[in-house]
Each structure stands twice: as C-alpha cells, then as structure tokens.
Amino acid sequence: MSELEELRNTIRSFSEARDWDQFHSPKNLVMALIVEAGELVEHFQWLKQSESQDLSPKKLEAVEEELADIFVYLIRIADKLDIDILEAAKKKILSNESKYPVEMVRGKAKKYTEY
C-alpha cells in the first residue's frame, strides 16, 4: 500500500470510530477545508514577502499544523468522491505544462487566459 493510501485509511478509521461519516458530505468537507485554508492565510496576512520566508520556529509549527489539516481534509474529500489525488495532481501538472509553455511564460505570472 502506498503512503497516501495508508494515510487515507487512517483518516477513514478515525472518522468511522467517531461516527463522523454522517457529517462528512463533500459539501461539508469542502467548507472545512477552506476554513483551514483561512487559518493558514491568517499566519501570513500582515507579513512582508521576505518575512513569510523566514518564520519563527513557533509560527512555523503553527503553519505546519494548518498544512496538515488541509491535507487531511483534501484526502478525505478525495476518498469520499473516489478520486485518486496523486493521479489527479500528475494529470494537472501535465495539463499545466501545455497551458504554460516555458518559452511563453518564463518569469511572468499571468493566468493562461491572459496570454
């Protein structure tokens, strides 16, 4: 079993043991995910770009926890919708490679619809 499948199963058991599946509709789970994303953003809202690259150990630990929360919900949503998140990411990167050809976008940060 891959490490992601293992993690998915751990999360599944965690939720089943607590009878939380009843709350875990995809609708509710995407709300939970964006709530965690908001908590992540909170750590960075008043920082300068450079400060965001040089977090204190305490802040870094808090950020790590938020990333973990997002990851857990991401895996849970994918599980509920029967999506292989690893394959999805690989596919998306391939698609981005053709949407954003190196020679056209090098050093520029625009959306592909703006090229």
Next chain:
Amino acid sequence: MSELEELRNTIRSFSEARDWDQFHSPKNLVMALIVEAGELVEHFQWLKQSESQDLSPKKLEAVEEELADIFVYLIRIADKLDIDILEAAKKKILSNESKYPVEMVRGKAKKYTEY
C-alpha cells in the same frame, strides 16, 4: 524516493523551468491555495448535501482538477517551508485522537474547545 517526494520534485522543476520561484513566497502561495479552495467550494455552494454526494461526471472532473490544484500548492508551500507534509498529517491525526476521544465525541460534531 516516495511518491510525494517525486511529486514535489516535479512541481519544483515545473516552477524552476518557468522562473516562477520569484513569485512563490509562502505569502503568495497561501493566497494561491485559498483561491483554489474557493473554486472548489464554488462547485458545492448551491448543492444539497445529498447532491454533493452524487456529482455528474462533468462536475466530478472539474472537482478533481480543483483538488489537484490545492494539492499542488500544498506540496509547494511545504517544500518552500521545508515541512514534511506526510509526517505533519500523521502527527496531527495523533493529536486529534487525544483531543477527540471516541467515547466523548461519537456522533457529535463540535470543536474540541466546546467539550
């Protein structure tokens, strides 16, 4: 190399080839992540809980893409902050297991501070 490390490296190369590292401060990346989370939520905003469990193939595909986008930014942020996202998730689940003891929370959806 694990599958997550491989994915991280692919994303790294993708970004380096485009000279996008200059835009990828943690501050900017967390913004990009929550933007994608918002696009994910958009697919579910008007759905009933039951509808959210039974997406059309077209909608499911769109949702899969949003999950992939979130995953990619999540890995990218972790990479930039030198965080092991898999370890972070495992640690968080362990911590949640003691914050939410089965016998206390079974079938209830409250925050641990409310118990």
Next chain:
Amino acid sequence: MSELEELRNTIRSFSEARDWDQFHSPKNLVMALIVEAGELVEHFQWLKQSESQDLSPKKLEAVEEELADIFVYLIRIADKLDIDILEAAKKKILSNESKYPVEMVRGKAKKYTEY
C-alpha cells in the same frame, strides 16, 4: 454624510491612530478579509441547511461579529482603492438582472455561463 461614509471615516481614524496604514496594502487587506470569511464559514460547516436557519443566540452573536469583521475590511479595501462600494453594488445588481433574466432562471441555481 451617508452612514457608509461615516463608517469608512471611523475605520480610517481607528487605523491611523494605531499607525496601521503601513500594513493595510490592498494585498494584505484582501487576505484579512478572506480569513474573516473563513471564520464565518466555520460556524456553518457541520450544520444542516435547516440548522443554519435557526442558530442559537450564542452562535448568532458570534456570526454577527464575523459579518462585522468582513464588513469592516470590505469598507477598508474600498477606501484604499477609492471605490464607492454602494455604487458598485447597485451596478452589479443591474448587471445581474440582465445576466439572469427572471423567465430563464426562475427556481434554478446555475451560473450564467451554464445557461
């Protein structure tokens, strides 16, 4: 002076007195706004639709505070960008009236691009 202009001025003075203008770039302020939006969503994430229409007094008060936070940042962003938020809303509603003609959308919740 209108009530919105008065509120804008109060927020301005609040910020100036604390020398917080240096943090209030539009980039930082939109982050702050979405963080508050996430806190709002948190109150609703595990609720059934019907429960969300029938909040306890304590929860209602917490929700009211989140709405206030969002409102304050919204006015602040508009102020910083010299946007008349009231006019902008009126204009948007007019535009929505032509994008979503009554006879076409009655009782349906789709995005205009899907019609």
Next chain:
Amino acid sequence: MSELEELRNTIRSFSEARDWDQFHSPKNLVMALIVEAGELVEHFQWLKQSESQDLSPKKLEAVEEELADIFVYLIRIADKLDIDILEAAKKKILSNESKYPVEMVRGKAKKYTEY
C-alpha cells in the same frame, strides 16, 4: 429608509423574483461569500504590496465587481439572519478599540491574544 436598507430590499426583490430564496440558506450563502472572496484574492495573489496599491484600470474594475459581490452576499446573509450589519460593525469597532489600545499596539500588527 437608509441606503443600506434600500440595498437590502433591492437584493431581496431580485432573489424573490427568481425564486432563489430556496437556495439562500445561511449555510449556502456563506459559501457563496467566501467563493467571491477567493475571486477577490485571485487578483492580488502574485502582486507585490506596492503593485497592489497601483492597479490598472481594467484590474481595478474587476476588483470593484468582486467587492460588490461580497457586499451583496454580506447584506443578504445579514438579512436572512435578521442582523443589522451597520450596528454590528459599529459595535465591533468599539470592541476593537478596547482590545487594541493605541498606546499598546501603535505600529504593530499582532492579534490581541499575542499582547
């Protein structure tokens, strides 16, 4: 009638004419609001602080539309929950004034729990 009450009524009529009240549970509306907040953030994600203060006319117009969308949903949620958003904002500012005393926070951007 105040300008905010007028706007609230316009939004009410807009929704009633389309029979959209059935979709406008507070749960759904807070999702819609954060989706718009995400679209707002998207305009700023790759910008430098200084660039965010100096938007092109085209970008400024797009940002204005996002602010309008957020404002409309904010008013709609408050209406559905019978909250006076103007009073709520004034109350919150008063509370912030005591949470963040000028002499303690001048020139610093921390959360009140960190003081």
